[in-house]
Amino acid sequence: MTVAIPSQRTAPEVWIDVAARQVIRGGREVPLTRLEFDLLVFLARHPRRVFTRDHLLRSVWGYAIAGPRSVDVHIRRLRGKLVTPVVRTIYGVGYRLEDEAPITVVAD
Known part of the structure; x- marks a missing residue:
């Protein structure tokens, strides 16, 4: 499925539509499991x-x-599906969103 998003030059790499439970990257939907989403x-x-x-x-x-x-496995799968670096590992502590993560939550 292809979704129209604003100009690629100004648009973030990853769009999250919470209400529709969709993640769009590069104009295409990325299929995620419930826990990955x-x-x-x-x-x-x-x-x-x-x-x-x-x-x-x-x-x-x-x-x-x-x-x-189990968290590590889901993070690894999420990284593999999104390709774009979105999650940073903080060694010895846990995880956080990358500072430069190109993500926008577009609906709630």
């Missing part, structure tokens, strides 16, 4: 803030029963 939205709504794996498990998954490495 929720993780991306959570990080995009809290730029420059570092989150531990446990905090992400509680905030995005809704529980901390899953192993902390």
Whole structure:
């Protein structure tokens, strides 16, 4: 599916339409799982803030029963699907949105 977005020169690389649960990159929809989408939205709504794996498990998954490495797997898959650098690893602490992440949340 191709979605019309504003001029590519001024448009961010990644658009998140929360209401439609869609992520658009380069004018095309990126298929994400529910948890990948929720993780991306959570990080995009809290730029420059570092989150531990446990905090992400509680905030995005809704529980901390899953192993902390589950977060690593979802981050890796999200990075692979978006190609654009959007998540930074803070070694020994956790993850945060990249400072220069070209992301815009377009609907809520």
